Amino acid sequence: MEDWIDYYDSTHTIYVSKLHRDLHFQIIARDIIGYITSPDATVLDYACGEALSASQVASACGQLILAEPAPGVRGRLIARFAPDTKIRVRSLDDVRNMQDQTIDLVVMNSVAQYMTSEELDAALRNVRRILKPTGKLVLGDILQPHVGMARDVTALLSFGLRHGFLKDALVGLVSTALSDYRHLRSRIGLQRYSEGEITAKLKAAGFASQRATTNIGHNRWRMTFIARPPLTR
Incomplete structure (x- = not known):
């Protein structure tokens, strides 16, 4: 995960325009809010x-903890949200x-796609530990083994067409093909999991889980899972 942390802590081109970036985070925020069931809830956004x-x-909640591994990004989060007493910024070590x-x-x-399988297992075990017995984990944007980069391209172009940044998306795809992101993705790769593999990982970490009907964000070819500590009798 360290190479990816360094990449996201750099001046990267993962977003094709300011509009793309802003919409990306707005949609994710909307989807996260949909999983908050109480205005008093303590919510942790892991690697936010x-x-x-x-x-x-x-x-929409009582307290929001933003946990971010990249130190530069974490510093910007601290500065941006310092006036908001409901938001706390933490490192993954803090988590x-x-x-x-x-x-x-x-x-x-x-x-999950940026973690090794072992890193994901350790993170899931820790999440299971810090969750309340009535708590919930939402594990989103899981890449599937049979869905390649072409689907990501299609999802971005469709997103751009719907929201008015199609031209920027086309230019951005060319830039990405020549960028450190493409080289890093080719060298290290991204982790992909089937539904059964994620379900097994969650079970091994102590969760009961099910696949959500829709993914978090705009890419419908990726998966989201809802996991909870099993009910005790």
């Missing part, structure tokens, strides 16, 4: 990235040291 629309999420059973909702969106 720039989280530009985090204030919207914070307005590993959190108290047991203190979080109502954990969202790990577009994170």
Whole structure:
């Protein structure tokens, strides 16, 4: 995961325009809010990235914890959200040291593909530990083995067409093909999982899970899973 952390901590071109970037975070915030069941909930956004629309999420819960591994991004989050007393910014090391059973909702969106299988297993075990017995994990944007980069391209172009940045999307795809992202993706790759593999990982970490009907974000060819601690009798 370290190479990807360094990439996202650099001046990257993953978003084709400001509109693309802003819409991306707005839609993710909207989808996260849909999983918040109480205005008093403590929500953890695990490896949140720039989280530009985090204030919207914070307005729907009691406390929002933004956990981000990239130090430069984390510094910008601290500066951006310092006035909002409902938002706290933490590192992933801080998450590993959190108290047991203190979080109502954990969202790990577009994170699993950048982790090794072992890193994901360790993260899931820790999430299971910090979740309340009534808590919930939303594991989103899982790449499937049989769905290649062509689907990502199609999803971006469709997104751009719907929201008025198709030209920027086309230019951005060319830039991405020549960028460090493409080279890094070719060298390291992204982790892909079948529905059965993710279900097995969640079960091994102590969760009961099911696949959500829709994915978080705009890419409908990726998967989201809802996981909970099993009910005790």
